Structures are given as structure tokens and as C-alpha cells.
Amino acid sequence: AQSVTQPDIHITVSEGASLELRCNYSYGATPYLFWYVQSPGQGLQLLLKYFSGDTLVQGIKGFEAEFKRSQSSFNLRKPSVHWSDAAEYFCAVNTGFQKLVFGTGTRLLVSP
Amino acid sequence: DVKVTQSSRYLVKRTGEKVFLECVQDMDHENMFWYRQDPGLGLRLIYFSYDVKMKEKGDIPEGYSVSREKKERFSLILESASTNQTSMYLCAGTWRGGRGYTFGSGTRLTVV
Numbered sequence: 001a002q003s004v005t006q007p008d009i010h011i012t013v014s015e016g017a018s019l020e021l022r023c024n025y026s027y028g029a030t031p032y033l034f035w036y037v038q039s040p041g042q043g044l045q046l047l048l049k050y051f052s053g054d055t056l057v058q059g060i061k062g063f064e065a066e067f068k069r070s071q072s073s074f075n076l077r078k079p080s081v082h083w084s085d086a087a088e089y090f091c092a093v094n095t096g097f098q099k100l101v102f103g104t105g106t107r108l109l110v111s112p
Numbered sequence: 113d114v115k116v117t118q119s120s121r122y123l124v125k126r127t128g129e130k131v132f133l134e135c136v137q138d139m140d141h142e143n144m145f146w147y148r149q150d151p152g153l154g155l156r157l158i159y160f161s162y163d164v165k166m167k168e169k170g171d172i173p174e175g176y177s178v179s180r181e182k183k184e185r186f187s188l189i190l191e192s193a194s195t196n197q198t199s200m201y202l203c204a205g206t207w208r209g210g211r212g213y214t215f216g217s218g219t220r221l222t223v224v
Contacts, residue, residue, distance in 0.1 A: 009152070034213070043202065043217040044155075090154060098143050098162075098206045099170070100213065104154040 002027045002095040006103035013081045014111050021076040021106050023091035032094035033074045035065055038105075039087045047089075050074065061085070086110045116205045118216035125223050131190040133219050135203030142207045144186035145170075146178065149200040149218070158201075161186055193223045 005024045013019050025031055032051050036044040048059025055067040065076045074091060088107045092100040119134040137144060143162045147155040147170075157170030159178040167178050175197060179187045190197055203216040 006154075036215075044215040046213070092155075098213075099145070099157060099160060100155075100204075101157075102147075102155040104152060 002093060002101050004091050004093050004101055004103035006089075006091055006106050008106045009104070010107045010109065012109040012111055015083050016080050019076075019078045019081045019085070019108070021089050021091075021108070023074045023076065023103060024072050025074065025091070025093045026072065027093050027095060029096075031074075033065075033067060034092040034094070034100065035059065035063070035074075035076050036090045036092065037061075037087050038090065044090065047076070081108075081110055083110045083112070116203055116214045116216040118201075118203050118219050120219050121217065123219060123221045125190075125193050125221065127194060127223055129190075129193050129223075131193050131221065131223075133188040133190075133201055133203075133221070135186045135188070135216055137184055137186075137205035137214070139184070139205070139207060142205060144180065145204040145206075146176075146186070146188045147202045147204065148172065149202055155202060158188065193221075195223050197221065198223045 003026045034049045035047040037047050038044050047063050048057050050057050050067045058064050063078050067074050088105045090105045091103045095101050115138045117136045125131050145160040146158045149155045156172050158176050159170050161167045161180045164183055177189045201219045204213050206213050
């Protein structure tokens with residue numbers, strides 16, 4: 001069955017430091033991959049998505065992600081974290097019929 | 113982008129009540145989904161629909177049903193609410209062949 005693994009439940013990063021959130025997926029075909037962010041009490045906001053082509057995709061708020069087929073990974077990165085980036089981040093894969101399967105999420109804490 | 117509206121942000125219901133969660137999107141086609149979000153479990157798919165009067169079970173359909181009488185409206189029904197259905201419920205609509213997803217802001221349901 002298709003699945004998404006986000007191995008880090010919590011990550012703490014100092015403001016201004018770089019960030020990488022890990023995501024591994026299990027899916028037989030070429031995946032459609034997504035990263036979403038959720039602030040407390042809010043819905044999900046799309047950060048970026050990958051369908052095909054260039055494996056490095058740029059998103060909103062200065063985020064980027066790199067698709068690595070050989071590693072079945074789609075890690076999210078940001079060169080310099082801001083306090084407003086503190087939130088929960090979800091990786092997801094489109095498994096067909098446009099259904100999304102989500103990882104369990106990574107909560108990002110930003111220290112001053 | 114598609115706009116997805118969930119009619120209630122917060123609901124408190126009693127055990128055994130029949131509960132309706134409403135979701136409306138502003139396009140009259142494409143698929144709609146209901147997810148449930150719980151801490152440490154991410155988002156799990158309850159039901160989805162790709163046309164009027166059509167529905168498909170997701171990963172956790174037990175205790176839920178859905179209704180789609182019009183393309184723009186997709187309702188989640190808890191026939192007899194139980195305390196283990198206390199959760200955040202998120203509705204989503206897709207567009208552009210599954211390349212775009214929009215989530216509603218969520219309904220936090222508490223069953224007492």
C-alpha cells in the first residue's frame with residue numbers, strides 16, 4: 001500500500017538557521033508529491049508540489065523541495081528559518097483517483 | 113483556485129446524536145474528500161466522491177457516511193456520534209485533474 005513517512009515528529013531550529021524536513025514515500029508509479037503547512041487552528045496551506053520535470057521545486061515563503069526517485073524522498077528545505085515558520089508540516093502523495101495519502105506530520109519549533 | 117468552505121469551525125455534540133458536517137466548493141466538478149486529522153496520525157481519508165451521488169470509501173469509513181446530491185456540496189454524516197469521533201475534520205476539493213487541491217479551514221468536532 002502507498003505510504004508516506006515523516007521520521008521526525010518534532011524539530012527545533014534556531015531562527016536564521018537552515019531547515020530540512022524529511023519525507024519518504026512508497027508508491028509504485030511516478031508520484032505527485034506535495035508539502036502542506038498548518039498553523040495552529042488553521043487549515044492546510046499548500047507550500048509546493050512536484051508532478052514532473054525539474055526535480056528541484058520552488059514554493060511559497062522561500063521553501064523548496066527536491067525529488068529523489070532513487071531514494072524515494074521529497075525533502076523540504078529552507079535556507080533561513082523565520083519565527084513565523086513555526087507550524088506543522090505535512091508531506092503527501094497522490095495515490096490515484098486524486099486521493100492524497102499524508103505523512104503523520106513534523107512539528108517545527110523555532111527558537112530565538 | 114477552488115474555494116472550499118466548511119460551514120462550522122467548532123461543534124459540540126452529544127453521544128448518539130446524528131451529526132452533519134457540510135462542505136461546499138465553488139466549482140461544479142472535480143472530486144471532493146473528507147479527511148480526519150488526529151495528533152500523531154496525520155490526515156486519514158474517510159470518504160471521497162468524484163460525481164453526484166457517487167461515493168467511495170477511504171481508509172477509515174466506519175461510523176461515517178456521506179452525501180453528494182449536488183456537485184458543489186459534500187456532506188459527512190455521523191449516524192450516531194461517539195466520543196472516539198472527536199477530531200478535526202477537513203474537507204478538500206480538487207481541480208485541474210488532481211494537480212490542485214484546496215482544503216477548507218476545518219471543523220473541530222467534540223463529542224461529549
